[in-house]
Amino acid sequence: MDCPSESATTAEGRFRINANGKLLDVWLLVRCVSCARTSKLSVYERTPVGSFDPAELDGYHANDPELVASTLLDPLLARRNRFTLDWTEAWRLDAPSAGLGEKWPVQVEVVFEDPVPVRPERLIAQGLGLSRNEVRRRIKCDIPLRRTTSAGFTFTVMAGD
Ligand SMILES: [Zn+2]
Numbered sequence: 221m222d223c224p225s226e227s228a229t230t231a232e233g234r235f236r237i238n239a240n241g242k243l244l245d246v247w248l249l250v251r252c253v254s255c256a257r258t259s260k261l262s263v264y265e266r267t268p269v270g271s272f273d274p275a276e277l278d279g280y281h282a283n284d285p286e287l288v289a290s291t292l293l294d295p296l297l298a299r300r301n302r303f304t305l306d307w308t309e310a311w312r313l314d315a316p317s318a319g320l321g322e323k324w325p326v327q328v329e330v331v332f333e334d335p336v337p338v339r340p341e342r343l344i345a346q347g348l349g350l351s352r353n354e355v356r357r358r359i360k361c362d363i364p365l366r367r368t369t370s371a372g373f374t375f376t377v378m379a380g381d
Contacts, residue, residue, distance in 0.1 A: 223252055223254055223255040223257065225255065227252070227254070228251060228259065228303075230250050233283055234248075235247065235248055235288070236249055236260065240266070244264060244266075244269055244272070245264060246267075246280055248261045248292065261301045307338070311336040315347040315348070324377070325378050325379065327376050329372070329373075329374045330373050330375070335370035336370055337370045339366055340373065340375070341365040341366055357378075359377060361373065361375035362374070
């Protein structure tokens with residue numbers, strides 16, 4: 221019986237390494253969110269041991285969390301294994317709590333720690349406590365506010381009414 225779920229998680233984040241002579245296979249293990257069945261995402265296939273950076277290889281053996289994250293964020297891995305990342309509720313905004321001052325305009329820089337795709341208008345509305353309408357009226361930005369981005373950008377807040 222096949223499970224209808226198409227979502228999986230890396231859970232605690234584990235790699236599996238299989239050595240075949242001097243060739244290594246490396247997989248990232250993922251678990252179905254519904255039936256908990258484990259499957260493997262291919263990271264390396266039949267790759268000569270000598271071509272690995274030793275530190276990277278140690279990271280695979282140690283299930284290094286940063287290596288799990290960077291592997292998962294690698295667009296090549298997604299393409300090869302035909303999956304897309306689900307970022308729903310996966311991001312958090314760290315904004316200064318001081319709020320906006322009295323002097324306009326104010327320039328704000330947004331920095332991404334990970335390339336999480338998000339619409340700038342949503343990010344700005346949440347970060348500054350503005351309505352979508354206010355965002356459209358008061359924000360000047362070089363990139364389209366409604367188009368998803370995952371790279372840092374800068375915007376300017378103009379004075380309100
Ligand atoms: Zn399942």
